[in-house]
Amino acid sequence: xxxxxxxxxxxxxxxxxxxxxxxxxxxxxxxxxxxxxxxxxxxxxxxxxxxxxxxxxxxxxxxxxxxxxxxxxxxxxxxxxxxxxxxxxxxxxxxxxxxxxxxxxxxxxxxxxxxxxxxxx
Amino acid sequence: xxxxxxxxxxxxxxxxxxxxxxxxxxxxxxxxxxxxxxxxxxxxxxxxxxxxxxxxxxxxxxxxxxxxxxxxxxxxxxxxxxxxxxxxxxxxxxxxxxxxxxxxxxxxxxxxxxxxxxxxxxxxxxxxxxxxxxxxxxxxxxxxxxxxxxxxxxxxxxxxxxxxxxxxxxxxxxxxxxxxxxxxxxxxxxxxxxxxxxxxxxxxxxxxxxxxxxxxxxxxxxxxxxxxxxxxxxxxxxxxxxxxxxxxxxxxxx
Numbered sequence: 001x002x003x004x005x006x007x008x009x010x011x012x013x014x015x016x017x018x019x020x021x022x023x024x025x026x027x028x029x030x031x032x033x034x035x036x037x038x039x040x041x042x043x044x045x046x047x048x049x050x051x052x053x054x055x056x057x058x059x060x061x062x063x064x065x066x067x068x069x070x071x072x073x074x075x076x077x078x079x080x081x082x083x084x085x086x087x088x089x090x091x092x093x094x095x096x097x098x099x100x101x102x103x104x105x106x107x108x109x110x111x112x113x114x115x116x117x118x119x120x121x
Numbered sequence: 122x123x124x125x126x127x128x129x130x131x132x133x134x135x136x137x138x139x140x141x142x143x144x145x146x147x148x149x150x151x152x153x154x155x156x157x158x159x160x161x162x163x164x165x166x167x168x169x170x171x172x173x174x175x176x177x178x179x180x181x182x183x184x185x186x187x188x189x190x191x192x193x194x195x196x197x198x199x200x201x202x203x204x205x206x207x208x209x210x211x212x213x214x215x216x217x218x219x220x221x222x223x224x225x226x227x228x229x230x231x232x233x234x235x236x237x238x239x240x241x242x243x244x245x246x247x248x249x250x251x252x253x254x255x256x257x258x259x260x261x262x263x264x265x266x267x268x269x270x271x272x273x274x275x276x277x278x279x280x281x282x283x284x285x286x287x288x289x290x291x292x293x294x295x296x297x298x299x300x301x302x303x304x305x306x307x308x309x310x311x312x313x314x315x316x317x318x319x320x321x322x323x324x325x326x327x328x329x330x331x332x333x334x335x336x337x338x339x340x341x342x343x344x345x346x347x348x349x350x351x352x353x354x355x356x357x358x359x360x361x362x363x364x365x366x367x368x369x370x371x372x373x374x375x
Contacts, residue, residue: 032361037327071320115361
């Protein structure tokens with residue numbers, strides 16, 4: 001994958017990726033904190049074919065693991081063509097927190113970390 | 122080794138005017154840490170001249186306060202409401218059985234003064250709110266955020282951003298922990314990470330004292346580095362710690 005755009009939104013570094021075809025038909029999600037606890041898995045794979053939007057990936061996660069609603073909310077909120085993610089949900093790609101939105105492209109073979117911000121003291 | 126950009130970021134955090142001389146007793150007490158590379162007597166004097174606000178001295182903040190007191194910070198301002206409960210005692214290391222039912226802030230101040238009688242400590246029996254955040258932040262050079270509720274974190278970060286003060290953002294949940302420094306415009310604002318209170322976060326969270334203590338020690342070290350101006354603080358980076366697997370990861374926040 002090669003970064004093709006360095007635009008920014010609200011100061012975040014944003015990269016849109018010129019995805020190449022990956023030798024995989026899955027998206028790998030690493031879950032942390034309350035989301036990991038709710039789903040009961042540190043890592044999971046969702047079936048994927050080609051490029052899709054992050055919102056669709058999150059909706060698929062909730063459909064497959066309904067307990068995720070306690071952190072992510074209902075799957076229906078991710079059906080919009082574009083929009084913000086829930087507040088405090090970081091998406092980490094290649095060890096960098098990206099400015100992720102519902103319309104952020106995700107391709108098969110990618111690995112993302114879903115990291116809800118925590119506040120325990 | 123720091124690159125030039127990191128040095129610029131680090132040096133620009135040096136906005137602490139206090140730089141008092143050390144007494145002979147202080148030189149003796151801190152003699153082992155005076156040998157730390159890039160710290161020395163200059164760093165120790167900066168610590169002595171600095172004040173730190175800690176939002177809540179529970180499982181995380183109590184360890185931050187203890188380590189900063191041990192290291193010779195000049196002044197601590199502690200904000201924490203309520204009385205000591207039995208369920209505090211698995212992690213809130215400044216609270217003791219003999220103080221059950223009495224104000225937490227008094228127990229914390231007492232324990233810190235036992236450790237370091239030279240420490241100036243101001244206890245405020247309030248949690249951070251929108252109403253008191255500017256006043257409390259205004260008392261300190263540097264802020265450590267160890268509050269359990271996002272409402273408190275947002276109010277304090279908003280105030281710190283208005284006043285140009287660095288915030289050491291430390292948090293934990295079960296065996297996970299995170300740590301970063303928020304100091305706009307050198308870093309993103311906390312609201313860029315958390316625009317509003319996340320859904321589903323509750324006042325009670327699963328916690329071992331060893332987890333909050335681990336990240337508390339790291340937060341104290343970040344505060345020392347920021348105040349004394351050495352090392353490579355977590356500017357535009359977030360440390361994520363998973364103590365279940367002992368995996369440590371540094372995430373870029375750009």
